Amino acid sequence: MKILLVEDEPELRRSIKQFLYEEGYVVESADDFAKATEKAADYDYDCVLVDITLPKGNGLDIVKQLKKNNSKAGIIIISAKNSLDDKITGLDLGADDYLPKPFHLSELNARIKALIRRRNFDGNQSINLNEITILPEERRVKVKNEEVSLTTKEYDLLLYFVSNKNRVVSKNSIAEHLMGDHADQADSHDFIYTHLKNLRKKLSEKGCKDYVQTIYGIGYNFKTEG
Amino acid sequence: MRLITKTTLLYFLISIPLLIFAFVYTFSVINEEITDGTDEGLYREKLNMQELIKNLDGARNIYLRSDSLTAIIVLPGKKKINSFSDTVVYDKLEEGELRYRVHRSYFFHNGTHYLISVCKPGMEEEELKEGLIYCFSIVFGLLLLSFFTLNILASRILWKPFRSTLKKLDAYDINAMSEIKFDPSSTKEFRQLNTSLDKMTQKIISDYRKQKEFTENASHELQTPLAVIKSKLDLLIQSKKLGSEELELLQGMENAVQKISALNKALLLLTKIENNQFKEQKEVNLHTLVNAAIVTYSDIYQGKGITSRTEFKGETILRMNPVLADLLISNLIQNAFRHNKENGEMRVELDPEKLVISNSGAALNISADELFERFKKNDGAKESLGLGLSIVKSIIDTYGFGIEYTYIQGQHRFTVKFN
Numbered sequence: 001m002k003i004l005l006v007e008d009e010p011e012l013r014r015s016i017k018q019f020l021y022e023e024g025y026v027v028e029s030a031d032d033f034a035k036a037t038e039k040a041a042d043y044d045y046d047c048v049l050v051d052i053t054l055p056k057g058n059g060l061d062i063v064k065q066l067k068k069n070n071s072k073a074g075i076i077i078i079s080a081k082n083s084l085d086d087k088i089t090g091l092d093l094g095a096d097d098y099l100p101k102p103f104h105l106s107e108l109n110a111r112i113k114a115l116i117r118r119r120n121f122d123g124n125q126s127i128n129l130n131e132i133t134i135l136p137e138e139r140r141v142k143v144k145n146e147e148v149s150l151t152t153k154e155y156d157l158l159l160y161f162v163s164n165k166n167r168v169v170s171k172n173s174i175a176e177h178l179m180g181d182h183a184d185q186a187d188s189h190d191f192i193y194t195h196l197k198n199l200r201k202k203l204s205e206k207g208c209k210d211y212v213q214t215i216y217g218i219g220y221n222f223k224t225e226g
Numbered sequence: 227m228r229l230i231t232k233t234t235l236l237y238f239l240i241s242i243p244l245l246i247f248a249f250v251y252t253f254s255v256i257n258e259e260i261t262d263g264t265d266e267g268l269y270r271e272k273l274n275m276q277e278l279i280k281n282l283d284g285a286r287n288i289y290l291r292s293d294s295l296t297a298i299i300v301l302p303g304k305k306k307i308n309s310f311s312d313t314v315v316y317d318k319l320e321e322g323e324l325r326y327r328v329h330r331s332y333f334f335h336n337g338t339h340y341l342i343s344v345c346k347p348g349m350e351e352e353e354l355k356e357g358l359i360y361c362f363s364i365v366f367g368l369l370l371l372s373f374f375t376l377n378i379l380a381s382r383i384l385w386k387p388f389r390s391t392l393k394k395l396d397a398y399d400i401n402a403m404s405e406i407k408f409d410p411s412s413t414k415e416f417r418q419l420n421t422s423l424d425k426m427t428q429k430i431i432s433d434y435r436k437q438k439e440f441t442e443n444a445s446h447e448l449q450t451p452l453a454v455i456k457s458k459l460d461l462l463i464q465s466k467k468l469g470s471e472e473l474e475l476l477q478g479m480e481n482a483v484q485k486i487s488a489l490n491k492a493l494l495l496l497t498k499i500e501n502n503q504f505k506e507q508k509e510v511n512l513h514t515l516v517n518a519a520i521v522t523y524s525d526i527y528q529g530k531g532i533t534s535r536t537e538f539k540g541e542t543i544l545r546m547n548p549v550l551a552d553l554l555i556s557n558l559i560q561n562a563f564r565h566n567k568e569n570g571e572m573r574v575e576l577d578p579e580k581l582v583i584s585n586s587g588a589a590l591n592i593s594a595d596e597l598f599e600r601f602k603k604n605d606g607a608k609e610s611l612g613l614g615l616s617i618v619k620s621i622i623d624t625y626g627f628g629i630e631y632t633y634i635q636g637q638h639r640f641t642v643k644f645n
Contacts, residue, residue, distance in 0.1 A: 009450050015457030022464075080449040083503075084549060102453035102487050105460040153525060168463045172484040179526060190529045216473040218463055218480060 001116065004045045005029040006036040006062060007078070008054055016049070019105040020112070033057025040066055045073040046119070047112055050095075052079040052086060060086075060093060067094040074115040078103070104173035110163040129162055129224060131208055143206035153178055154199045157192075161212065161222035170219040196220070230377045237373045241366065249362050253355065260349045261327070265310050268329035271344040276333055285338040295328055295345035304339055307332045312348055325350060387411035391420060401500065403431055438501055445494040452490065455483050485611070492613040495553075496600075499620045504547040512542040512581065515552055516574050519559040527563040532570050532585075539577035544644060546625060554621045557614045558583050558640055564610070565638065584639040594631045 003025045007013045010031070017027045028043070030036035033056045040048065040062055048066060052059040063075055075095040079086055087098045096115050099108060117125060117136060127134040133142040139155055141148045150158065160169065160177050175188035178195070200210060213221045278288075279298060290296040293315055308331050317324045325348035333340040390409045398406055406427055408420040459480050462468075468476070498504065520534050544551065562572040562585035570586035596602040598619040603612035622629045628643040 009454065011454045012450065012457055015454065015461055018461060019457070080446050080453070083498075101449040102456045102483075105457050170460070170463060170480055172480055173460070188526075191526050194529055215463070216470045217477040218473050 001046045002026045002028070002044070003112070004036075004039055004043075004048045004073070006031075006048065006050045006054065006059060008032060008051060015105065016108065019109065023109060025112075031055075033059075033062070036062050037065055040071070041069065044071070046116055047074045047076065049076050049078055049108075049112075052077060052081065052090070060090060063090060063093045063095050072119070074112075074119045076108075076111060076115065078108075104170065104176065106160075106164045106167060106169045106173045107177055109167075110160055110177065113163045127159075127162060129165065132158075132162070132203075134159060134162060143203060143208040146206050148202055148206050148208075150199065150202060151195075153195050154202065157195055157199055158203075161220070165211075165222045165224050168215050168219050168221045172219075174219070230381045234370075234373050234377050238370060241369055245362055245366055249358060253358055256354060256358075257349065257351070260354075264327045264346050264348065265329065267346055268310070268327060268344050271346070272329055272331055272342055275342045275344060276335075279333060279335050279340055279342075285336070285340075291345070295326055295343060297341075297343050299341040299343070301332070301339040301341050304334070305332055305341065307341060313345070384413065387413060387416045388419070391416070391423065395423070398427070400430065400434055401502070403435060405431065438497060441497045442494065442501070445490050445497065448486075448490050452483065452487055456487070459483065489611055489613070492611055492617065496613065496617055496620055499550065499617065499624060502624070504550050504624075506547055507545050508548060509543050510546045510548050510551040512544060512551065512555065512576060513538055515555040516559070516576060516581075519552075519556040520574070522556070523560050523563045527566075530563070530566060530568055530570070532563055532566050532572055535571070535573045537573070537575045539575075542576050542578050542581075542644075550621045550624065554618055554642075555581075557618045558642070561614055561618075561640075562638070565604070579644060581642040581644070582639060583642075584637045586636055587638050589633055589636075590638075594633070597631055598629075 001024070003020055005013060005016055005020075005027055007016065007029065008031050013029050013031065017029060020027045028039060028045070030039050033054045036050070036054070036057075036059075048062070048071075050059040050062050059077065059079075063077070066073060066075060074097075076097040076099055077086075077090040077095045078099050078101060079090075080101045090098055096118075097111050099111060114136070117127075125136070127136065131144045133145070134140075135142075136159070139152075141150055141155065141158060156178055157174065160174065171189055171192055174192050179188060179191070196212065200212060204210060211222050211224055213223050215221055275298060282288075285300050287300055288298040290298075295313065295315070310327065310329050313326045313328050314323045315326055316322075326345045327348040328343060328345045330341060330343045333342050387409055394406050394408060406423070408424065411417050411420065459476065463473070463476055463480075516536060516538075520536065524532070524534060558581075559572075559574070562574075562583050565587045566572060566585045567587050572583070572585035575582040590597070590604050592602055592604055598615050600616045601612040603610050619629065621627075622642065625644075627645075630641045630643075632639045632641075
């Protein structure tokens with residue numbers, strides 16, 4: 001899987017690159033408009049992450065260029081401007097997703113995975129993880145081929161864990177993922193705890209191993225490896 | 227006191243001494259002229275009397291009036307007399323005193339000394355005074371009337387540009403960021419006033435715009451470093467070398483960064499609402515929004531065991547920006563869930579005129595007025611950002627709605643009036 005990252009802030013670029021590299025992606029990066037358009041034209045990518053405000057250009061023009069060249073890459077706009085107009089313009093131009101800064105890397109990771117899944121297999125693909133099978137298109141989960149009935153939030157939580165498996169995901173990032181704009185630190189931890197408790201219960205009832213490890217105060221790790 | 231009343235009063239005060247002076251002067255002039263005229267008549271009368279004496283057969287007294295004011299009196303000897311004087315005589319017919327002007331003079335004819343006395347009814351000072359007072363009253367009244375009319379006309383016509391300027395200033399809304407177009411005036415002072423006001427408003431607008439842009443830019447600029455910190459923390463917590471102590475430190479940082487992000491986002495949102503950046507307007511069904519918000523927050527706060535009830539009367543469809551409508555409803559409903567007690571209740575009543583959201587909960591320890599101010603929060607809500615109700619207020623202000631808060635019998639109640 002090849003990803004092009006267009007981001008002018010060097011430290012953020014480094015963080016994203018490192019995180020995605022550890023996920024097993026090949027990450028190319030560009031720090032300005034010219035390099036970005038050059039790379040986007042010369043190579044094929046599975047996914048392109050574009051910052052809107054770039055030195056010497058606008059990230060939206062890169063989206064336009066990719067679409068003009070009939071690129072198959074999925075496009076995620078990452079922007080410091082959480083503006084609805086930018087979002088609508090970006091999505092209208094053909095971008096697949098819009099992620100406002102500041103974001104959690106685990107959130108970015110989950111979005112990239114969902115995007116690649118949708119693009120490559122038209123969504124008709126199941127995620128298999130040991131005894132767990134997730135059918136993303138139908139939002140269904142099976143454990144040892146037995147249906148597990150989950151609420152929306154429980155399903156979202158499981159998919160988020162699976163997307164970030166063997167990674168520590170912070171409680172705050174889970175809260176943001178599940179609650180979106182309604183996230184509020186004061187109340188979110190109880191909320192996550194309740195849903196996690198129910199999810200664990202439902203999975204273990206079907207004989208699923210408890211993969212969720214609590215990482216002291218800060219978050220959880222859905223651990224499927226050693 | 228109105229300016230016009232003040233000027234009228236001033237003219238009135240000035241006209242009193244002027245009129246008094248005019249009265250005294252006129253009175254004395256008229257008095258003098260009348261006396262001169264009477265005296266001339268008396269002189270001619272005296273000449274007639276002298277002719278009469280010349281035609282007399284012998285020297286004798288002749289009384290032409292019983293009070294001997296008109297008489298020819300034979301004097302025993304020469305007497306130097308030539309006087310004009312005023313006398314008051316009781317008149318039986320008139321039943322009152324009458325004034326007479328009397329001229330006494332000495333005349334010598336045929337060896338006889340005569341005293342000639344002639345009289346004419348004198349001027350009635352009282353009557354003159356009365357007449358004058360009457361005249362002056364009319365003049366004074368007319369003066370007042372004309373001051374008043376003039377002032378009203380002046381205020382209508384001359385002060386018109388001033389009133390128009392005042393009206394425009396009154397109606398001015400700084401948030402609209404538009405310049406005021408003052409009506410042109412031919413009056414120099416008003417032109418100056420308008421020019422000064424023009425300069426002032428332009429300065430205010432430019433400062434206001436700069437300040438708003440600053441808030442927005444500052445918030446945007448903060449997003450990137452926040453994104454860097456967040457991403458570094460995300461990487462750091464992946465490390466396998468961290469012990470519980472380090473993780474505890476990281477958790478503190480993580481939470482603080484999360485809070486800054488949320489604050490920054492809320493401030494940016496407030497600025498955008500105040501800058502009218504949510505332009506799109508369409509028909510929004512509030513029932514749908516209320517129901518959706520209740521579903522969302524019942525889920526989020528399910529641990530609190532809050533029961534919610536809704537009472538909808540009629541369809542409530544408002545023309546609003548959909549994002550702002552959602553923010554308004556969801557902030558108020560979240561508020562009702564968050565500041566509720568365990569196993570408490572919340573109720574939403576919605577009709578086309580108003581939205582009432584009430585919930586059980588302990589009383590506030592800040593005043594109701596402070597509730598909508600930024601960063602004001604109740605002691606019990608330390609973790610809250612203190613911006614939710616400010617966002618609500620700025621949306622309310624954007625649409626000219628009204629909002630009221632009351633706390634009665636353990637119930638917090640927010641009433642939003644749509645008109």
